[in-house]
Amino acid sequence: MAGLRGAAAIVGVADEVSPTGELDTTGHALEAAVIGQALEDAGLTLADVDGICHTASSMDMAEYLGIHPTFTDSTMTGGSSFEVHAEHAAAAIAAGLCEVVVSVYAATPRSDRRLGRSGRRGPVDNSNPLFEWELPFGVRLPMAPYAMAATRHMAEFGTTSEQLAQIAVSTRAWAGLNPRARYREPITVDDVLASRPECSPLHLLDCCLVTDGAGAFVMTTAERARSLAKPPVYVLGAGTCHDHSIISQMPDLTTTPGVISGARAMAMAGITPGDVDLLMGYDSFTITALLHLEDLGFCAKGEGGPFVEDGKTGPGGSLPMNTNGGGLSYTHPGMYGMFLIVEAVKQLRGEADARQLESPEIAVAHGSGIVLSCMSTLVLGTEATL
Amino acid sequence: MSAATPPSLPLRFEPPIGPASGPFWEATRRSQLVLPWCVDCGRPFFYPREVCPMCFGSAIEWRPATGNGVVYSSSIEHRPPPVGFSMGKPFVLALVELEEGVRLMTNVVGCPPEDVEVGMEVSVTWEALSDGRQLPLFEPAPGGSAR
Secondary structure, eight states: OOTTTTTEEEEEEEEEOOTTSOOSOOHHHHHHHHHHHHHHHHTOOGGGOOEEEOSSOHHHHHHHHTOOOSEEEOOOBTBTHHHHHHHHHHHHHHHTSOSEEEEEEEEOHHHHHHTTOOOOOOOOOTTOHHHHHTGGGTOOTTHHHHHHHHHHHHHHHOOOHHHHHHHHHHHHHHHTTOTTOSOOSOOOHHHHHHSOBSBTTOBGGGBOOOOOEEEEEEEEEHHHHTTSSSOOEEEEEEEEEEOOSSGGGOSOTTOOTHHHHHHHHHHHHTOOGGGOSEEEEOOSBHHHHHHHHHHTTSSOTTOHHHHHTTOTTSTTSSSOBOTTOIIIIIOOSSOTHHHHHHHHHHHHHTOOGGGOOSSOOEEEEEEEETTTTEEEEEEEEOGGGO | OOBOOOOSSOOSOOOOOOTTOHHHHHHHTTTOOEEEEETTTOOBOSSOOSSOTTTOOOOEEEEEOOOEEEEEEEEEESSOOSSSTTTTSOEEEEEEEETTSOEEEEEBOSSOGGGOOTTOEEEEEEEEOTTSOEEEEEEEOTTOOOO
16 A cells, blocks of 8 residues: 555644633634644745645635635544545645645634633434434533443453553653643642542543644645755655444444554555654543554553553653643644644654654654544654655 | 333433434333344344445334343443433443344433443333433343343
């Protein structure tokens, strides 16, 4: 599966977050701001853009910007949407449909809540099985489905709350090195276990944040990338798979479709998990990150608990994971997958300041969407990996 | 199986009736749990659809289920909303795997929340909805035990 390897590169990234968790702008204005920053990062302008990706409406976004793209993608797979956008953009660029693609995301749930801008849930849709077969039982979204995955993993494999907590602890240690992170003070396993129970077995500190945030990436051909402002970060491999939409339809709550997306992306890239210098693995909850470690092949199924126990995913560990502080401590506006890509690119370029890894060459951004439903894996590499 | 007294106010978000699930909800009025079976491949599936999600067959028939199953997974909701069916008390959300092999979302009632375990044997019980339909909940099976 040679596929897309090396055909396209990410040449610009930007994200907007705040340690307060709130941003001053919202909506298309915030999206436009972060697009502008990502284009500036790349040394390109809006006039260069001929492809647009947006999770709500790529048409509305393009109209707002006043551009007339020849590649358009409104794919919405929840938090993994931006890995899917990157996959589609690389394919479109490789096929010659377009040359410069922008994907953008902005959401401001924290300030929306404070300012009373939050919308109400939409009308009951009798053709949506979520309304008929899950919500009547009091399913709290998105937390409860992940809690049920954790319960099942514990029952099948003996995984403990302490092991899950260690993921939050290691991730917080990374956040301590990132001045833009929402929470930076170190925490302990006991702190996580003592935080209030939400949906058992998950505690508050097993859960991602609710913050404002925005991000964008710019992708172009490998050839054009080499003439731009920053070192290109090449798309080496990409893969996507979903095996359910609502949690009661998930075939096995301990195994995500990341098994398939990850294997496809790594085969396309020609790598194995041992080649990965940085894993940006979507951590909506501690259990989410643990499932990624198993399903991407960093450890065997069922061994995620013992694998993380020694803190190897934290600073100085053998498998750096979520070096920006993750959804657990950096930011989580709702669909966090964009921030996985932004951090992976910054690390591969050597722009990660105090948390910078030593000369990383290969990073994996692994997005997880809805309720463990859609996994999308992106393998990114420096010039040296081509 | 026992039906609860209809409440004066709706205690739950009441399920809409989906385009393929009329027979399911009609049967609940008689405290009967029924499942759609695919005539072509001979297997039950859930939730109800117009086509079989295993073989794409479109000949569907409804058959009674035993109402027995085991807990596949569960979670205690510790922060339930102050209004609604739980009246602010922690409750158990569970995925139950029926003897027929299909899995459905439900609540386990009739025992302390912390007693619910993966593998626990459960049987269907019914809670009245405002329109005469009933919602299938599960309770520990009489004489049942954790696996």
